[in-house]
Amino acid sequence: MIDLRRLHMLRVLRQQGTVTAAAEALHLTPSAVSHHLRELARELKVPLLEPQGRGVRLTPAGHLLIDHADALLARWEEAQAELESYRAGTTGPLRLAGFTTAISGLIAPAAGRLRHSHPDLQVRVRECETAESMDLLVAGEVDIAVVEPIEDGPPPDDARFEQSPLLEEPHLMLVPADHPLARAASVRLEDAADEDWIVSDPGACDHAQRVRMLCAAAGFSPRIVHAATHWPAIWSLVGNGLGVSLVPRLAEGPAGQAVARMPLSGGNTPTRRILTCVRRGSRRNPLIDLGIRALEEAARDHEPRNDRPRFAA
Incomplete structure (x- = not known):
């Protein structure tokens, strides 16, 4: 049986580019990451990594496995979401990340609403730019990222993520x-x-x-x-x-x-388009669904209307 954690490590390595960076994202040592990836290659009987300068890169077999890993891990997220649906959906940690203005205008109001409506829910907020938010999602460090489309960012059909429009901000x-x-x-x-x-x-x-x-x-x-x-x-x-x-x-x-x-x-x-982004397959997790609905409620407070000049004295 293939260890899904090792597939996850391979995917994080692809995302981060080096074993050292992947290990840091996974809170492991580089030697532990290298060991698990060698074991994965041994189990599959194909080389997954090859030297490139002082680092490594994925082999063609490694890229092929990544394509399947995205689908497998998405299905695992779906399975976790199904299991989570048996719970009340009102306890446990919910981790959100976003850029500065997304936190002040959307995430903080949403987190405040959740604190009052679900006092047992542990909402944790992290400020970071969109590229870092995506890395944190892949590494499993956050559950929901509020992002904006960026150059070299993931396309809408990226197999790792589900992206949904949240706000069209003038x-x-x-x-x-x-x-x-x-x-x-x-x-x-x-x-x-x-x-x-x-x-x-x-x-x-x-x-x-x-x-x-x-x-x-x-x-x-x-x-x-x-x-x-x-x-x-x-x-x-x-x-x-x-x-x-x-x-x-x-x-x-x-x-x-x-x-x-x-x-x-x-x-x-x-205008600026703002999106919610979660790991593909996790959207049905009741805690994540709760967080996204709170963000959508916060976004409705900023829906376009007939603006007049606003002064600050």
């Missing part, structure tokens, strides 16, 4: 409260073509790339003058008159900053 233009644009009912991106722009540091997320792409679609190249790592810093720079920025609706800044969040109009109104 972007808003952030301008100083005394800026002429703050007096309008809505603005277009091209209205800020002559402004200095503030973006998030490229090392933090793809905000700068997104601003450049959206502004290019609106017919101009933004004059990016300032970069910050966190949304509160962007709020402060805008509030002190140093430029404008483009922020997702879920993003919030500190109180006391004189800024206006302006709804965008025109043919290039940008």
Whole structure:
């Protein structure tokens, strides 16, 4: 009989790229991971790994096994979900991960609701970017990830994951409260073509790339003058008159900053798509289903409506 844990280790190795990184994700030693994978190859009577520089890579047989491992592990998740359905579904840990604004706008409200409706449920929240959330899902470290589509991210039909739309979030233009644009009912991106722009540091997320792409679609190249790592810093720079920025609706800044969040109009109104992601086969787990329904309830609080300028004094 094949040990499903060893299949899982092989899949994590493929995800992480090295034995050392896979061992860290699995909370094992590299020697233990290597031992289990050698045993798996011996049981199957085919080589699964081959040297590549100082590391290893999957052989063609290893890639073939991975394809079947995704299906086998998905069925195992389904079996666990079926067994879990015999339980009340209101106790035990539920682990959620997501990027910063997803936590503040969606995960934290959902976790708060669950704490009041199911006090015996142990909800655990972890802040991380989408790529890390996917790694944590594969490693079994989290149950639900709230993510956004990213370059080189998994496609919708990835055999490892089930991805479902959660929220289509509009972007808003952030301008100083005394800026002429703050007096309008809505603005277009091209209205800020002559402004200095503030973006998030490229090392933090793809905000700068997104601003450049959206502004290019609106017919101009933004004059990016300032970069910050966190949304509160962007709020402060805008509030002190140093430029404008483009922020997702879920993003919030500190109180006391004189800024206006302006709804965008025109043919290039940008949005951000936010998804829930779970391991394929685990969606029927009652605890995971409970968590996703709480997230969907939190998302309904942010459904599109007729926005008016929002000020923070």
